Amino acid sequence: xxxxxxxxxxxxxxxxxxxxxxxxxxxxxxxxxxxxxxxxxxxxxxxxxxxxxxxxxxxxxxxxxxxxxxxxxxxxxxxxxxxxxxxxxxxxxxxxxxxxxxxxxxxxxxxxxxxxxxxxxxxxxxxxxxxxxxxxxxxxxxxxxxxxxxxxxxxxxxxxxxxxxxxxxxxxxxxxxxxxxxxxxxxxxxxxxxxxxxxxxxxxxxxxxxxxxxxxxxxxxxxxxxxxxxxxxxxxxxxxxxxxxxxxxxxxxxxxxxxxxxxxxxxxxxxxxxxxxxxxxxxxxxxxx
Amino acid sequence: xxxxxxxxxxxxxxxxxxxxxxxxxxxxxxxxxxxxxxxxxxxxxxxxxxxxxxxxxxxxxxxxxxxxxxxxxxxxxxxxxxxxxxxxxxxxxxxxxxxxxxxxxxxxxxxxxxxxxxxxxxxxxxxxxxxxxxxxxxxxxxxxxxxxxxxxxxxxxxxxxxxxxxxxxxxxxxxxxxxxxxxxxxxxxxxxxxxxxxxxxxxxxxxxxxxxxxxxxxxxxxxxxxxxxxxxxxxxxxxxxxxxxxxx
Numbered sequence: 001x002x003x004x005x006x007x008x009x010x011x012x013x014x015x016x017x018x019x020x021x022x023x024x025x026x027x028x029x030x031x032x033x034x035x036x037x038x039x040x041x042x043x044x045x046x047x048x049x050x051x052x053x054x055x056x057x058x059x060x061x062x063x064x065x066x067x068x069x070x071x072x073x074x075x076x077x078x079x080x081x082x083x084x085x086x087x088x089x090x091x092x093x094x095x096x097x098x099x100x101x102x103x104x105x106x107x108x109x110x111x112x113x114x115x116x117x118x119x120x121x122x123x124x125x126x127x128x129x130x131x132x133x134x135x136x137x138x139x140x141x142x143x144x145x146x147x148x149x150x151x152x153x154x155x156x157x158x159x160x161x162x163x164x165x166x167x168x169x170x171x172x173x174x175x176x177x178x179x180x181x182x183x184x185x186x187x188x189x190x191x192x193x194x195x196x197x198x199x200x201x202x203x204x205x206x207x208x209x210x211x212x213x214x215x216x217x218x219x220x221x222x223x224x225x226x227x228x229x230x231x232x233x234x235x236x237x238x239x240x241x242x243x244x245x246x247x248x249x250x251x252x253x254x255x256x257x258x259x260x261x262x263x264x265x266x267x268x269x270x271x272x273x274x275x276x277x278x279x280x281x282x283x284x285x286x287x288x289x
Numbered sequence: 290x291x292x293x294x295x296x297x298x299x300x301x302x303x304x305x306x307x308x309x310x311x312x313x314x315x316x317x318x319x320x321x322x323x324x325x326x327x328x329x330x331x332x333x334x335x336x337x338x339x340x341x342x343x344x345x346x347x348x349x350x351x352x353x354x355x356x357x358x359x360x361x362x363x364x365x366x367x368x369x370x371x372x373x374x375x376x377x378x379x380x381x382x383x384x385x386x387x388x389x390x391x392x393x394x395x396x397x398x399x400x401x402x403x404x405x406x407x408x409x410x411x412x413x414x415x416x417x418x419x420x421x422x423x424x425x426x427x428x429x430x431x432x433x434x435x436x437x438x439x440x441x442x443x444x445x446x447x448x449x450x451x452x453x454x455x456x457x458x459x460x461x462x463x464x465x466x467x468x469x470x471x472x473x474x475x476x477x478x479x480x481x482x483x484x485x486x487x488x489x490x491x492x493x494x495x496x497x498x499x500x501x502x503x504x505x506x507x508x509x510x511x512x513x514x515x516x517x518x519x520x521x522x523x524x525x526x527x528x529x530x531x532x533x534x535x536x537x
Contacts, residue, residue: 187379190340191393192369192445201392205383 078240097169157229176211299348326501332484372442432463
């Protein structure tokens with residue numbers, strides 16, 4: 001606070017200048033080592049791949065770029081289904097997961113049956129492969145022939161995805177709620193806040209902030225897993241690629257579909273990593289207090 | 290004059306452990322009752338019981354003539370008349386200082402936002418923390434955090450303030466600013482129940498001082514009587530230990 005002129009008078013000492021020099025030299029050396037090592041490893045892999053006996057035929061069946069460009073619009077059109085499905089399922093899962101997490105962490109006696117049902121639901125659907133849920137819902141519900149219930153595999157597939165992911169997300173949010181220290185609840189209650197007010201103003205804001213990175217992680221997984229409903233015959237990116245492959249006996253459409261998924265998931269994964277790092281830094285800044 | 294808070298034969302156990310065996314005392318309006326005793330003697334549990342954060346196993350407690358241990362009493366209604374400050378501050382880390390202070394007035398008491406802010410700023414001003422209003426708790430020193438916690442508990446205009454070892458988590462040099470704040474409140478006539486390890490402070494503010502030992506009030510009286518002239522051997526031993534630790 002005092003004597004800003006003193007701060008102005010500061011010049012790095014000889015020792016500090018020498019240290020900085022050394023750090024710069026070390027960083028240059030590390031960068032050089034990293035480059036050489038990367039070139040060696042990647043180069044070796046490429047050489048092994050290209051010189052392998054089957055490389056020529058593999059290149060023609062999986063990486064026929066001219067054909068890839070030709071079928072790209074069809075696969076992209078299918079990918080539109082994946083995106084729409086991700087948005088609808090993602091929103092539904094967020095709302096349902098939050099609701100179920102609140103039910104599972106509540107202590108209200110009136111909610112006892114719902115708490116029990118929520119626990120059973122989470123246990124069951126976390127433990128079944130999603131592919132099975134999709135098959136059971138997609139083929140099982142139409143087989144029941146209940147009047148008024150849709151036969152659309154797109155809708156049924158979406159429901160199956162929502163059912164499975166809600167179970168995961170419920171547990172993520174619930175774990176976030178449980179990490180908020182009981183003393184925070186005690187402080188809020190001692191101020192006269194009701195159970196619900198405590199949840200809304202004190203517990204949930206802290207819990208959701210903490211679970212944002214794992215939830216983003218689940219979103220990335222959700223985008224990929226929407227491809228699984230192609231098993232029901234929904235024309236998504238995977239199914240579109242499959243159709244093209246079946247026509248030409250060339251596997252390039254699969255590679256194209258994979259690249260389209262990567263184009264969305266890699267940026268999202270990077271963003272998730274950044275969010276995770278920021279969240280950890282924020283928590284460290286709070287220290288042990 | 291009848292007591293503001295009356296505690297009669299209160300018992301509290303956690304499993305087999307008897308934390309409060311049989312506690313009775315009364316707190317008059319505008320007075321300060323201080324509890325001293327070793328860690329684990331039940332001081333914190335007693336305060337949490339008064340605030341109905343813990344359910345007692347026997348006994349009766351009344352606030353302002355209303356029995357607050359009755360089964361049909363809404364704990365939220367009782368807590369609105371009580372303020373509590375904790376050893377570990379328990380400020381809400383995701384809210385600025387002013388939001389921490391105005392949360393309960395706005396949400397619980399339905400006070401308009403502008404009025405609540407104005408009142409909170411006046412309180413911050415009074416305790417020299419006005420410029421911290423928009424800071425987040427992790428930017429404040431421990432002493433400042435605890436003073437904000439005290440202000441937060443005052444913002445709803447409580448009838449009684451419960452202070453639970455509010456200086457125990459603080460650096461020795463920060464203890465004083467918090468104790469000065471409490472002394473100011475005492476001079477304003479705030480009724481308080483205090484659990485503390487600070488004997489010098491206890492002597493300054495206590496109208497009634499109780500030595501808690503194994504869940505019982507072993508000795509009570511004015512601060513001078515209990516601290517300077519203890520009668521019971523356990524009290525003497527406790528005070529001797531406090532003395533050798535340099536806290537007297």
